[in-house]
Amino acid sequence: MKKIQKVAVIALMVVMLGSAGVAVHAQGTKGVEGTNSSSDKTMATASASTESMSEGEVKKVDASGGKLTIKHGPLANLDMGAMTMVFRVKDPEMLTQVKEGDKIKFIAEKVNGALTVTSLQVLK
Incomplete structure (x- = not known):
């Protein structure tokens, strides 16, 4: 029975860590207001083009x-x-x-x- 509990805990930790990574990535793509801004994307594209x-x-x-x-x-x-x-x-x-x-x-x-x-x- 303990072996099943260990596997369940490990699986839960993997799911939680994976979700945290997705949340951090999503947060990094948001504008100042906390929402994705098309003007932010346009500026990034223009900057990337020049660079x-x-x-x-x-x-x-x-x-x-x-x-x-x-x-x-x-x-x-x-x-x-x-x-x-x-x-x-x-x-x-x-x-x-x-x-x-x-x-x-x-x-x-x-x-x-x-x-x-x-x-x-x-x-x-």
């Missing part, structure tokens, strides 16, 4: 192919180190905004299996 921009230098613009060759620093969101590589562009209009030698900030993401520049900003 995830990588710096690079345009080495080649291939307008007919819809591609940019960029010598870039680390791409944190893709877990890639610094290198020079070819990217597709999300919007062909981006190719008219840059020329060889331009310093840029950009966000690259994997879109349909291809590394694609989804956001681009020319630095002055």
